[in-house]
Amino acid sequence: MTVFAVAAIAVLVSMALALLRAVLGPTMYDRILAVNIFGTKTVLLIAVFGFLNGRPEFLDIALVYALINFIGVVGVLRFFEQHEQQEEEAQ
Numbered sequence: 001m002t003v004f005a006v007a008a009i010a011v012l013v014s015m016a017l018a019l020l021r022a023v024l025g026p027t028m029y030d031r032i033l034a035v036n037i038f039g040t041k042t043v044l045l046i047a048v049f050g051f052l053n054g055r056p057e058f059l060d061i062a063l064v065y066a067l068i069n070f071i072g073v074v075g076v077l078r079f080f081e082q083h084e085q086q087e088e089e090a091q
Contacts, residue, residue: 008048015041032076039069 015038022034043066050058 002052004048004052008045008052011041011045011048015045028080032073032080036069036073039065039073043069 018034018037018041022031022038025031025034043062046058046062046065050056050062
């Protein structure tokens with residue numbers, strides 16, 4: 001078993017823990033952070049699989065996924081921020 005295979009298994013375990021936090025998170029912000037962590041671990045997993053298979057072009061895919069993950073999390077946070085402001089103005 002190579003070092004990259006062990007790294008892939010470790011990343012999968014941490015992804016499972018992040019998914020558990022996303023489901024059980026007590027607040028909305030915990031859930032959003034867990035989804036962000038899950039996306040980051042997905043980027044790492046894509047990169048590790050690229051090295052395992054000898055396909056360096058997977059790094060390009062991982063970078064694009066990282067950008068999409070970042071933009072998505074920022075968008076969700078802005079949405080909830082505006083939603084909270086509208087609720088405060090309505091009161």
